[in-house]
Amino acid sequence: MYWFNGVAALAPLDQLGHYLHWHWLLISVANLIVIGIMVVTFIAALLLPFPGRRRRKENQ
Amino acid sequence: MRKKAFRPDVDAPKWTGGHTPYDIVKEGTIALLVVAILTIALATVFGSPDVPAVTIKRWSNMAPVDFAMTALSELNGTSGTATYGAPYNNQSVGQQLGPLQLAKWVGDRIPVDAANAFVIDPLGSLPNQAVLTTDLSQWKQASQTQRTSWLANYTKAAATMKFKSGNVNVAAYNAGPVSVLINDLTQMARSGALDQSLVTHAGFYTTDYTLPLLFIADGSYLGNLAEKQHLTGEQWGMMNETGSYPGQAWLWLYTFWYQVPPFSQSGNADVLVWGLMMALTALLLLVPFIPGLRSIPRWSRVYRLIWREHYGQDAPATPPRKPPRADPSASAAPVGVVSSDA
């Protein structure tokens, strides 16, 4: 059984990666994106309102 | 009664405020579904890398001079493996962490005699090789001094080594059987027989690839492929993956130390970085007991964002409007402050 016509992914990331070089720091774009998403997710988790506020006030 | 001071970074107040309904099984199910869907989506779009393994056959066919020079370094005892020290041999003291020679103290528990393991023994396994058999006998019967002399002469001439018409060409004089050994090993490698010999020398079934991996890593071919993929130490390689895939971002601090002095210039870099990371991991583990470090959360006031709803209302000391439901955190705790043992 062949999925995706013999290709294992829609957009495989097999081509050589891009890297950012800034002074002593050398990081792949992929890793930078992952770390960036982590930081954004953390900040969003802190800031976004959590549902159920009215119910919590009623139970106080 | 003796009053006990409340330590805000160690102790926690008892919660006497309200509770809200909470469906833990539903939460877990939703989390599982979300993660499963996200995983399927990422796998469908991006797949995963699978760069084929390097064989000794491929190495010796793609870079025969590099292979032959590596074989020579195994024979003349200058290769990475031959000079490694513990756990493979005692040719080097190895790395030191201050006065601690950890590797040396443990000893060579995975003994590898480079010249015999990588060159002499595999060649000896080939059948019907009249000339090779004679040369191997000559090698085995020679004294160490004689071997050293042959190797020195061959190594000097190997500076102009060429691979021509399927053979290793080195214009060496008084090199004894070395020319034949190196050339024959290269042919054995190019046929694929050396890959097999290094793995099945200890028996039919094996899952231990120590010998072929050490041999391949002693050459430049593997490292050159790695450098193209940004995987070497100086390239923060520990964090990276082949292609454009994200790698192991969580190793950022581990690989960072290798880029900066004194680690970047030290022959003991590996054990020094390990020691440092063990110490930092211990710090992380013991945060609850470390004054200052355990106070940063309170000083930084990030918690004011997390619990902003709580801080915007009455404090928990105010009597709740409804009787609290069974408090999951209450049953084993004494009334008052829930203290730590710190």
Added chain:
Amino acid sequence: MSTTEIDRQWTTRLRHRVTAKLPPEKLLPDTQPSYVSSWIYVFGVTTLAALAVVIATGCLLAIRGPQWWHGSDIGHFVNSLHLWSVEIFFFAMVIHLWGKYFMAAWRGGRALTWMTGVVTFVVSILTAFTGYVSQTNFDSQWISTQAKDGINATGGGAYFNVLNLGQMLMWHIVLLPIGAVALTVLHVLLVRVKGVVPPFAAKSEVEA
């Protein structure tokens, strides 16, 4: 058998200890304190969910063996599921760690909860490492030949041979998952026993 004799049995004493420490309504509560009202709280359960997917996809890979995925599209897809669930696992776990740090979640007798979390993090990194060297491809060759230097320098390489595929694979699929799951279970049970850490309070003196 008399009641006293039954009470003295190991089984009875264990059951009493366990149910006293963790009665069913604490193990599977139906309420939570109202201060648990932030999205930061979802990352613990997300990490658990990711761990479940990691183990499930690992089991799928085990059905056909370590070489399967190189020659099969379905196998390669399952390998991709395993890789991305690991990425999500670490993503969620690190954000969970950041959140717990800034909540000073070790307060109120919860130091062991924090410590089991850190040890689980370290064990997870080791599990991921043994997984990388079990891929049986170029990545495994490079990672193992490089990592050996770090581990050998500590003396550990004499016993933990990263170039030995069989050893690394068995650590990856047997020993380390048992450790990771055991630590995770302990960590989660500690949260259930101690409850979710309350917010910081104003400094005050209390009765000892």
